[in-house]
Amino acid sequence: METVEKKFRGRHLLQIADLTADEIMGLLNTAYKFKDVSEREIKKVPTLRGKTIVNLFYEPSTRTRTSFEIAGKRLSADVINISTSSSSVTKGETFKDTVLNIAAMRPDAIVIRHGSPGAPAYAATIAGCSVINGGDGANAHPTQALLDLMTIHEKKGSVENLKVAIVGDILHSRVARSNINALKMFGADVTVCAPPTLLPHGVNALGVKVTHNIREAVADKDVVMMLRIQTERMQQGLFPSLREYSEHFCLSAKVLKSARPDVLIMHPGPINRGVEIASDVADGPYSLILSQVTHGVAMRMAVLYLLCGGAES
């Protein structure tokens, strides 16, 4: 196993900080071209012919897993999906052994989603191939931040000095963390909004403004990103009830009135209609929720191309 580690000199994408600002701009440029490919009749380019990509998902996912799969296939790579519910993980195989066994089949990249922060980073030390973080616990979800950046960039032309509000369960959100890092890298002005129980300790250290009032958060913003209320955390008593949460933190048409007239509404999905976002807002003219999904395929194509596109550095 030592030899596998030493031979591999490629790259991983575990967090936004693994990329330079120039590389992210390059990824944006490339993703726009791959978006064009996705709009053609023949939605495929031969770029990653002969490469193998494994999706290893320890948590449920619709968008991330499907879009990585479509992205790989549109690049002509072979994509294999492993969901832990139908694998040897149910027989008690450890994460380490699963990764080593997949690595022994010589894939070029493994996309990992895992409930524990740092699991993809650990896998990167033993896999001998590129590891892409598809979301690890509350830590990071770099490709989501990249596709969100693309969605904002496409509409606004630039991210610099844009006022962005991120509203919802910041505490448990890897999406919020990666987005804050990416948005700050490009000079956006970020405000987070949540009840105090759903904000991490030391949130100020991330360089963001903090408010507990959604009207204040949304006022005068260019972009409002809503986060899913993770109903699976309800048991922990972090807020009294879904109804009370939505009364104070739901993005309704009424709350939205205080935002800029050209405001962009985003949500990483899956959405809880009527909880964190009102149906008419989610389906409304400012909503980019489905555009984010489209960009997810294009951006993941760009990421796979960057990491698997040959030439060991």
Add this chain to the structure above:
Amino acid sequence: MTAAAKTVLSALEMGRTMARMAHEITEKNPDCSQIILAGIITRGVPLARRLADKIKTITGVDVPCGSLDITFYRDDIQSKGPDLNAGRTDISHDINGKTLILVDDVLFTGRSIRAAIDAVMDIGRPGRIQLAVLLDRGHRELPIRPDYIGKNIPTARGERVRVKLSETDGEDLATVVEGA
């Protein structure tokens, strides 16, 4: 130390050469309304535009003109690594059944043209594909033969052929520089 650059086409010669190529295209394609020009990014794009202008002068026909990026079709991705500066393929006209003329500045190994043909085939199914190049410097590695050649220039493999165009480089000039 910079190696001496030998001029192979001056601005004046380039203009005449392009005019001749436009005439050859109209001779070989009596119905110019069936032609679409596709310039290979980067310098094929302004060359295609110039050919379209000249064909318009000769025949009065507005020939559609687009750009073709071959980044994702190259056969050297494995050795050269990913390139995040891909240009945008923009051929808005329906190419099915048409005569698509690929336009590039320098024809060398033929590998770019192979990639370009594959890229075209993923957009549609042209009736035929032709190839127009400003300079043919030889050293083909694939069975590719241009239909329209501005100038044949014998080169050594290590030499570098540089085409400058006013649209991209501020002047029209083609030179050969000895390899480093």
